[in-house]
Amino acid sequence: MRYPPLKLRKNEDRRLRAGHLWVFSNEVDTHATPLKSFAPGQCAVITNHIGTTIGLAYVNPASLICARIISYNIKQLFDVIFFKRRLEQAFLLRSRLFAQPYYRLVYSESDLLPGLIIDRFNDTLVLQISTAGMEQKQAEILEAVDNIFSPAHIILNNKTRSRLLEGLDTFVDTIKGAPLETLPVIENNVHFEVSALAGQKTGWFYDHRLNRHRMQHYVNGMNVLDVFSYTGGWGIQAAAAGAKKVHCIESSNQACQQLLQNAERNKTQDRINIINADAFDTLAQLRQAKNRFDVIIIDPPAFIKRKKDIKQGIIAYQRINKAAMQLLSNNGILISASCSFHLSREQHLKILRDGAKQIKMQLQVIEQGHASPDHPTHPAIPETNYLSTYTVRLLT
Numbered sequence: 106m107r108y109p110p111l112k113l114r115k116n117e118d119r120r121l122r123a124g125h126l127w128v129f130s131n132e133v134d135t136h137a138t139p140l141k142s143f144a145p146g147q148c149a150v151i152t153n154h155i156g157t158t159i160g161l162a163y164v165n166p167a168s169l170i171c172a173r174i175i176s177y178n179i180k181q182l183f184d185v186i187f188f189k190r191r192l193e194q195a196f197l198l199r200s201r202l203f204a205q206p207y208y209r210l211v212y213s214e215s216d217l218l219p220g221l222i223i224d225r226f227n228d229t230l231v232l233q234i235s236t237a238g239m240e241q242k243q244a245e246i247l248e249a250v251d252n253i254f255s256p257a258h259i260i261l262n263n264k265t266r267s268r269l270l271e272g273l274d275t276f277v278d279t280i281k282g283a284p285l286e287t288l289p290v291i292e293n294n295v296h297f298e299v300s301a302l303a304g305q306k307t308g309w310f311y312d313h314r315l316n317r318h319r320m321q322h323y324v325n326g327m328n329v330l331d332v333f334s335y336t337g338g339w340g341i342q343a344a345a346a347g348a349k350k351v352h353c354i355e356s357s358n359q360a361c362q363q364l365l366q367n368a369e370r371n372k373t374q375d376r377i378n379i380i381n382a383d384a385f386d387t388l389a390q391l392r393q394a395k396n397r398f399d400v401i402i403i404d405p406p407a408f409i410k411r412k413k414d415i416k417q418g419i420i421a422y423q424r425i426n427k428a429a430m431q432l433l434s435n436n437g438i439l440i441s442a443s444c445s446f447h448l449s450r451e452q453h454l455k456i457l458r459d460g461a462k463q464i465k466m467q468l469q470v471i472e473q474g475h476a477s478p479d480h481p482t483h484p485a486i487p488e489t490n491y492l493s494t495y496t497v498r499l500l501t
């Protein structure tokens with residue numbers, strides 16, 4: 106099959122030659138190949154300014170990322186066989202990593218399937234399709250998924266902001282099986298139930314699996330504060346690891362209800378104190394009441410979603426981390442996480458270092474964490490390496 110060309114301007118192919126998969130609209134020679142001539146999701150052969158082919162991509166003229174390379178074979182057919190091969194390749198890694206079927210099965214660009222995320226919850230697969238190109242191939246993707254895994258349930262959780270940027274509608278729908286209210290999760294031998302349709306992202310954040318496992322080494326017999334608790338991923342695992350008391354701060358009523366149910370499921374409810382309130386306000390109130398904690402976990406939502414949010418986002422990270430430090434007991438442990446790609450690991454550490462200095466404490470970095478291995482990093486795409494976690498100790 107022959108695909109039309111999409112020609113780049115001079116010197117705009119360097120990043121792609123290094124392995125990146127994205128083409129930005131300002132990199133295209135729109136005089137030679139007008140973007141408006143392509144339909145959303147249409148395939149094109151990416152070429153440099155002299156016509157040398159780079160790879161095969163799908164195009165969306167309405168998006169800032171106007172094309173994403175999906176193969177270096179310019180004759181590739183995007184049929185069921187193609188998606189089966191990519192899915193089997195992704196599954197091979199996860200089957201080596203995890204004994205139980207709870208993990209991120211497909212991590213978009215890192216698994217060479219840009220615009221597609223699949224999370225596995227035992228016999229249920231939750232898919233997020235975030236681009237017009239993958240939307241065009243939804244039927245082939247679903248057929249490949251069903252052929253390989255034969256899941257009892259398939260859910261399309263297409264409510265991401267990136268779909269709006271692609272000109273797509275947002276929705277959640279059950280494609281196969283009866284609609285579910287909750288999904289099971291087993292992580293680090295702790296059992297959870299999360300919302301199948303109304304939860305954040307796909308319902309669970311598998312990326313912190315290893316960081317939560319490491320956290321368990323610090324909490325036995327300790328008084329723990331878990332900020333931005335969601336449904337208890339950190340807090341309940343802390344209680345299961347022997348924490349004396351875990352105080353969970355979460356602003357969502359629904360998440361608090363699920364957190365309580367998950368605590369009861371793991372028989373830790375007697376050591377879980379749920380605070381349904383704003384995190385910043387609650388930290389200030391706890392300080393005013395002269396509360397102190399041995400371990401504090403800060404895992405906020407992304408305060409920096411876009412470049413223009415960097416200044417205000419850094420201020421928010423500074424505020425929340427300093428407020429947590431002011432509540433730590435002597436030799437206390439702070440686990441500070443960020444899922445903002447635009448907050449570098451160096452900037453994250455600087456925020457912690459500056460916060461300790463402002464309260465006249467010394468900072469000791471004990472561990473540095475990354476996303477778990479079911480979120481592999483594409484070495485040419487820094488955006489896939491978005492998660493940073495620091496475990497630090499504050500010393501007088």
